[in-house]
Amino acid sequence: MTNGSGARPGLTLAVVAVVQFMVSLDLSVVNVGLPQIAAGLGFSAVGLTWVIHAYALTFGGLLLLGGKAADRYGRKRVLLLGLGLFGLASLLGGFAREPGHLVAARAAQGVGAAALAPAALALLTATFPTGRARVRAFGIWSAMNAAGGALGVLMGGLLTEYASWRWVMFVNVPMAACALALARRGIAADPPTARGGRPDVLGAVLATAGMTLLVFGVVRTDQYAWTSPVTLTTLVVAAALLAAFVHVERTTAREPLLRLGLFTNRSVAGANAYNLLVGAAMASAFYFVSLYLQRVLGTGPALTGIMFLPFALGVVAGSVLAIKLGYRLAPRTLLIIGGLLTATGLAWFGLISPDGAFTTDVLGPSIVTSVGFGLCLAPVVSTATAGVAPHETGTASGLLNSSRQIGASLGLAALGTAAQHRTGRTTTPETLNDGYALGLTLGAALLAAAAVIALTVLRRTGPPSPAEHTDDLLAKAGGR
Incomplete structure (x- = not known):
């Protein structure tokens, strides 16, 4: 199969x-290495969170612009640029x-991504x-998405x-180089699909x-x-910048990143608010559990990585269960069940x-949390x-991805700061x-x-027919 442009599928x-x-x-790859990164570069406990923030904020904040640029300037060109930068x-x-060198590199990774x-x-x-062919292609895409995480x-x-x-960090270099070489040879140059502003x-x-200044203001509350x-x-300036963003989106002569009228759709508004909170909670959970295993229980990095495998398998199981239950239950119902189950695990x-110990304090909640999380995806x-x-x-899908990444950074800022305040200046395992x-x-x-947002904001709908459900998952798999 080939498309009209002569690309090699x-x-x-x-x-x-x-x-x-x-x-x-x-x-996820940097989470287990955080204690060693802190020791090697001299990060403070709160400063260490910026290894996560820098990537999540630039990735989430610029996703919509990346999608618009691909439409405006050509997908292959933007893809090659992103791969090179990454x-x-x-x-x-x-x-x-x-520390500043690594944070800057993580931010640049986020721009490339x-x-x-x-x-x-x-x-x-x-x-x-x-x-x-589309079924097979999106099946492979989804498998690689799950495998990477x-x-x-x-x-x-x-x-x-x-x-x-x-x-x-180095592990990404050969992958980016391989993808860059394949893309240059195997993807035909495509004309821009959007020629508007x-x-x-x-x-x-x-x-x-x-968003960056907002996170900065929150994490600095350990000092101020x-x-x-x-x-x-700091917080007032952050609010002013975000208000300016809203004003620009309403009045710009260029093509706006986001039509604000999208949020009048209750499904869009509710799903993104839900996703923001899920991103905040799950990014923080990965962070805290990884540090708990290493700094409190004294587990080595390799064994810590292995201990996360039940969580990964639980997400896959929850995702499969969501597809099966999706024929009988409305998405709103699954979001409520998944949210409550994940909350129970946390x-x-x-x-x-x-x-x-791992078997008494980590294994059980890992399974409950991950299955609930998989149900939500x-x-x-x-x-x-x-x-x-x-x-x-496409804009709605990009917005959903952005809400999760921005939620991850805001959640880690707020919850990480709260955890640091509870820990205090004396750091013992206790x-x-x-x-x-x-x-x-x-x-x-x-x-x-x-879960409350899903219950109160999202409208009640019936479950889709099997044919509709399958078509929907294929068409919208990109938001996962």
Whole structure:
């Protein structure tokens, strides 16, 4: 099968598979290496969270701009640019000598990912528009998406223990180089699909700067109280930047990143609010559990990675269960059940103790949390694009991805700061345990709030027919 542009579908699929694996991998691969990164570069406890924030904020804040740029300037061109930047940033991050160097490299990785991820998915959709080939292509894409997230923690642990934490950055370089070589040879140059106004770069800059300053203000409360002039000034400026973003989106002569009228659709608004809270809770849970296993229980990085495998398998099981239940239950119902189940798992995690063990304190809550999380994945995508005009489906999917990444950064900022306050200045296994337990319990509260949003904001609908459900998952798999 080929498309009209002369592209080679097999190579296109290979490129997209490598890209999706790499992007998913990078969301989790650094977690297990965080204690070694902190020791190697001299990060403070709160400063260490910026290794996560820098990637999540730039990735989430610029995703919509990346999608618009791919439409405006050509998918292959934007994909190649994103791959080059991602690979270079990974290489420089591996050679980092100061905390600021690594944070800057992670931010550059996020910019590269925001360019290459939507461009790759758009290429896949255009290359496999219909038929059995599309089913196979999106099946491979979904498998690589799940494999990257599942193997990221395991690979991070093995690389950190048996090589160096620097290899959690270096590992991306050969993958980016491979994808770049395949893309140059196997993907035909494509004409821009959108020839309207230029993308709204100012809006993207304002949104990303506002969110970054907001996170910065929250995490600095370990040094400056909430009522201090420094904190209040930072938060006011952040709010002003975000208000300016809204104004620009309403008045810009360029093509806006986001039509604000989308949020009048209750499905879009509710699903994104739900996803924001899920992203906040789950990113924090990964962070706290990884540090609990290593800093409190004294587990090595490699074994810590292995201990995350039940969580990865639980997400896969929950995702499969969501497809089966989706024929009988409405997406709203699955979101409520999944949110409450995940909240229960995180509340169970909140009972961790300094003299605990993997089998008693981690295994059980990992299974409950991951199955609940897996139940949420497909329904939230289906809900977020329900009732959206066909020409805005891509924007709605990009918005959903952005909400999760921004939620991850905001949640880690707030919950990480709360955990640090509970820990105090004396760091012993007992005080660290108290801080992590508080963070995980607050994550459970966020998931419970997400379930309330699904119950009160989303409309009641019946379950789709099997044929409709299958078509919907194929068409919207890109938001997962």
